[in-house]
Amino acid sequence: MFFKKKITVVGTLVALVVLGIAASAPADPTYKNLKVLPKNITHEQLDSVMHQFNRSLNVKCNFCHASQKDNPRKLDFASDEKGEKNVTRDMMRMTERINKKFFKFKKEEGKIPPVGCMTCHNGNPHPEAMAPKEEKKGPPPPAAPQNPAN
Numbered sequence: 001m002f003f004k005k006k007i008t009v010v011g012t013l014v015a016l017v018v019l020g021i022a023a024s025a026p027a028d029p030t031y032k033n034l035k036v037l038p039k040n041i042t043h044e045q046l047d048s049v050m051h052q053f054n055r056s057l058n059v060k061c062n063f064c065h066a067s068q069k070d071n072p073r074k075l076d077f078a079s080d081e082k083g084e085k086n087v088t089r090d091m092m093r094m095t096e097r098i099n100k101k102f103f104k105f106k107k108e109e110g111k112i113p114p115v116g117c118m119t120c121h122n123g124n125p126h127p128e129a130m131a132p133k134e135e136k137k138g139p140p141p142p143a144a145p146q147n148p149a150n
């Protein structure tokens with residue numbers, strides 16, 4: 001008798017906890033496979049992040065996103081098949097850490113962090129590690145005509 005009652009109480013508690021989680025989770029999460037970006041990100045925000053990636057690296061969406069199996073002309077955005085997508089997740093974590101640790105950046109609505117993908121990539125998927133070699137100077141330009149007044 002005592003045991004039965006205890007089990008019912010525990011059962012009710014478990015049911016309440018499960019219901020509570022279900023009620024606070026979005027009914028229909030827009031995106032299926034976000035590991036770095038917040039799960040409740042809006043469509044507009046995600047779109048803006050992705051377009052920043054495109055422009056900072058000078059690539060198209062298919063640089064990171066694999067094609068759909070049944071329709072190669074469409075992209076399967078949730079798929080992790082392309083290595084570039086996973087590298088990007090690390091790049092996002094790294095960039096966030098650089099801003100926080102070395103620039104003491106605190107996230108605030110509308111505030112742009114000092115370091116972004118653009119800082120290093122500057123329109124190049126493979127940022128250079130070395131400065132360009134010093135350019136060999138060509139012949140000097142023809143001397144400017146002398147001004148007799150000087």
Ligand code: HEC
Nearest residue numbers: 031032033034035036037050053061064077078085088089
């Ligand atoms: C430089 C790589 C890169 C480029 C370019 C890129 N994405 Fe992404 N995209 C990602 C990464 C990484 C994620 C997953 C982020 C995470 O795990 O939080 C993602 C996630 C997404 C998702 C969410 C998929 C899901 O259901 O989980 C959509 C939709 C998406 N991207 C659309 C686009 C579109 C549209 C473009 C072109 C305008 C684009 N992406 C360009 C790297 C990229």
Ligand code: HEC
Nearest residue numbers: 053084087088091092095115116117119120121125126127
């Ligand atoms: C501190 C500098 C730095 C920042 C900031 C940075 N990256 Fe990178 N990224 C690099 C370097 C360096 C490489 C390696 C280039 C190579 O090996 O050719 C790289 C490589 C990559 C690659 C792999 C390219 C390939 O073809 O394999 C992707 C994708 C990428 N970065 C995306 C991003 C995105 C998106 C951001 C912003 C969230 C970002 N990176 C921020 C320095 C940076």
